[in-house]
Amino acid sequence: MVYKSENNEQIVWDQKILEKYNYSGPRYTSYPTAVEFHEAFTIADFDMACTQYPERPLSLYVHIPFCHKLCYYCGCNKVVTRHSEKADEYLDILDYEIRQRASLMFGREVNQLHFGGGTPTFLNVAQISRLMALLRQEFHFAENAEISIEVDPREIEIDLLEHLREEGFNRLSIGVQDFNKEVQKLVNREQDEEFIFDLMTKAQELGFRSTNIDLIYGLPKQTVQSFSETLDQILKIRPSRLSIFNYAHMPQLFAAQRKIKDEDLPQASEKMAILQTTIKKLTLAGYQFIGMDHFALPDDELAIAQRNGVLHRNFQGYTTHGDNDLIGFGVSAISMVGDTYAQNQKDLKAYYAQVNAQRHALWKGLLLEKDDLIRREVIKQLICNFRLDKRAIERQFRVIFERYFAEDIGLLEPFLSDELVVDEGNLLRVTPKGRLLIRNICMCFDKYLRSRARQQQFSRVI
Structure with a gap:
């Protein structure tokens, strides 16, 4: 089934494909998660x-x-x-x-x-x-x-x-x-x-x-x-x-x-x-x-x-x-500042105690490495715009895309075979059939998900 909106955006509903790929994965409000x-x-x-x-x-x-x-x-x-x-x-x-x-x-x-x-x-x-x-x-x-x-x-x-x-x-x-x-x-x-x-x-x-x-x-x-x-x-x-x-x-x-x-x-x-x-x-x-x-x-x-x-x-x-x-205030709030993520105390009593004692609520966070920054940009482009300009990634981060992401491209192969993604040389494009499975496609570029145990911490994609 193909569904079109007035501006001709398409979603192709393929029941067998959706059932095949309906496993757990991140929502990628951030990378790393x-x-x-x-x-x-x-x-x-x-x-x-x-x-x-x-x-x-x-x-x-x-x-x-x-x-x-x-x-x-x-x-x-x-x-x-x-x-x-x-x-x-x-x-x-x-x-x-x-x-x-x-x-x-x-x-x-x-x-x-x-x-x-x-x-x-x-x-x-x-x-x-x-x-x-x-x-x-x-x-x-x-x-x-x-x-x-x-x-x-x-x-x-x-x-x-x-x-x-x-x-x-x-x-x-x-x-x-x-x-x-x-x-x-x-x-x-x-x-x-x-x-x-x-x-x-x-x-x-x-x-x-x-x-x-x-x-x-x-x-x-x-x-x-x-x-x-x-x-x-x-x-x-x-x-x-x-x-x-x-x-x-x-x-x-x-x-x-x-x-x-x-x-x-x-x-x-x-x-x-x-x-x-x-x-x-x-x-x-x-x-x-x-x-x-x-x-x-x-x-x-x-x-x-x-x-x-x-x-x-x-x-x-x-x-x-x-x-x-992004600056987050309040219990459990998350900030995205520079090349870091920072999360406030998640427990209300701990949040009160720490702010009273130290005037800040930081609980934990992450300083992103270069690899994190590269993969964050790749995942952002895919999940937001359904396409990825490989040459733009090369120019921005000074890497050779096919070499840097050799393992990831291998993981992407089933999605290419099922026509969920098309490799147009300079561009990876998510097809209408792949749009509902964009989380799965992004997971191919997530180095932290190489372990299946990690994957089970997230909800199913559909």
């Missing part, structure tokens, strides 16, 4: 990295871990509580961390800010204003900065949108997951469909630049029919972006998922059929397949960047701000 981070990475390493590229603009990420209610599917770093005053203590600690890190940034311009969680809208109006005032005091924001926030529609009043706009927010990401009432009940996330429509309408009236809707396929009791009905409702409001995440059932890692019964989950064949229906509906509705689980309207910045071959990817997902250093 976070499992390679280690505690030998020090705050001195991070401080040095902050001086490496002083001309780079900044992306800021603030992690708000609190949620009022536990969603059973969730694998995020979170703290479930009904006590809103806990956020005040958290903001006190964030204040210390933000001021310390801002002092290392030498006035660099911020053109992107994202609040993630958890549930960032756990914060009340005063708390949001306090945090934004601190960030604007410590950093210089570009006039047209992209400022976004994740929204739980169960935990927000429509009036809060007005306050968010006043504080400069111009993008929303709304967690819907599924409209089916039975599915919602089984994952402990019951919400009002009409309220979500009202929320979207209000956001458009207030001038938010774009709204992303998150959905999840593979949840308990989902069927092709039920998820298709959810998609039909979503398409009525036509968000600029859609994220259709694959539910990874890993109860051995995430305690909340133990509340989901294995027998309630859709079979692999049903789950794949849900994905196939989703792709068909969205591409016929005019959405461009960005990659893995993301879709965007053709006039969206992500879609335009991908068509122009300049799309990027980081811990926040696909982005047009690939030349930025």
